[in-house]
Amino acid sequence: MLTVIGKRLVQLVPTLFFVSVLIFSLQQLLPGDPALVMAGEERDPEVIEEIRRRYRLDQPLPIQYFYWIKGVFSGDLGESMRLNVPVLDLILQKLPVTLQLATMAMIIALLIGVTAGVVSAVKKDSWVDYAVNVFSLWGISTPNFWLGIMLIFLFAVTLGWLPASGYVSPLEDWRQSLATTIMPAFVLGNAIAGVIMRHTRSAMLQALQSDYVRTARAKGLEERVVVLKHAMRNALTPVITLGALEFGTLLSGAVLTEQIFTIPGFGKLIVDAVFNRDYAVVQGVVLVTATTYIILNLLADIGYILVNPRLRG
């Protein structure tokens, strides 16, 4: 098993290398002189010279990359042009907010997705199954920024039950925190609930047709026990793994959701950075997201190997 995990770790190195090259190359896309573009409104020749010096823009590309990646390894992701704060500090400051949102969204998605998936598998081809499928398509097809706007209209503007925007940390006031994050978390969770539902349904259908379920039924066990204890336990393993993989979707979704609900997280950070042409921040956010995603992917793989003896090799 260790060899399998070791192999996966070795495979990570080139992937991470290419991720870093990809993100580094982004600044090559800037039209014209990057120093001039990165300076934004600031046309002071000294500032431009400082940018050119700091990013070694007068050096050949491989050397620029070398210094950039060297900085990344020592935790230096550059500095925000607008706020004059190290990019890493900004990211570390915003990350907990998005993680709170993502965790809540994942819980909502698993609750809805797994329940709906199990029910639709058990009631295959019934109207319930049909309704659940429609729900899943709805989840996948609804642009989350639209859903967000509509929820604000319903729950904040019309009913006045929840605040339309803003964020309160759970450490400050957990009730208020819940009130400010429940709508965005639902919007994010809704997007992946459909995917989780589809996977749960197909895993459950497979499990329900397996020999051990037939044996459990033959023993005269109650159908409820067969479904919940025997079939579901086996079917859920791939679904949990999928949860880790859907984290990327959550981060993507957070970009617009945070924008709509004005939540000061990761997603809002990248959008603000884009608007202010704060390119170091954009690069930093993409780098951290990609690395997080790769590590989660690896953990999901390891988890999958651990629970599935056939893959231990």
Place this chain on the structure above:
Amino acid sequence: MAVDSPMQRAWRRLKRRKGAMIGLGVIVVMILVALFAPLIAPYDPTAQSWSAVRKPPSATYWLGTDEVGRDLLSRIIYGARASLSAGVISVGIAISIGVPLGLVAGYAGGLIDGVISRITDAMLACPFLILAIALAAFLGPSLTNAMIAIGVTATPIFIRLTRGQVLSVKAEDYVEAARAVGNPHWRIAWRHILPNVMPQLLVQATLTIATAIIAEASLSFLGLGQQPPAPSWGSMLNAAQRFLVNAPWMAVWPGLAIFVTVLSFNLLGDGLRDALDPRAR
């Protein structure tokens, strides 16, 4: 008795799937609407009217008007052009880069495959919309750049799909036979392998158009796609957000348009998968 071609069989199976046919119908209507927008739209989509600012839906303005008095129905109709072309063109970009690279990776193997596959992994490691936003931000805001950004971001999906399919058909007897009689590599890849990858490509392309339409709307919503005053569903929603209290209809229609279009592509994609999947036969 005449023997059906695989295409005819697939079409017959697709026709039996109600959802897919509804999806296809809506898509055809949307395409017609986009093509004939100047004939269908009741007003000029960019014409402002200060006497008709934020009017609710009525007999004059079926879907109401926006904050500068432009007719929402006309803007939705013209907006279909931006959305559909963004969906189709960006997926076209992704296919035209991704499929050849996937063919080469799967067919050549070894170091070339290793490099292409790791680059693919690296791109897939960046969440779709975040990478698209980053690319669009660096390229500069415009609908064309948004399409390029979305297309490039979607490329690894097609590299991986094509490579996987190539690996699975590469060892088939008919490919071995084609190789044995001395066909050049490009010919084997083009004539014998690609046709076998087509069904899965078609399914993936349909589903990716759905993703691309949402991505374009998201980029336009952020101001990185279609630039004002040209209409796009995403930027219409952005404007609508500021007038939610006084003019909620401004938010309803563009969102509904995105939802219906994306849903239709998803329905068609699901139907195509069922119709083209050999295991379902």
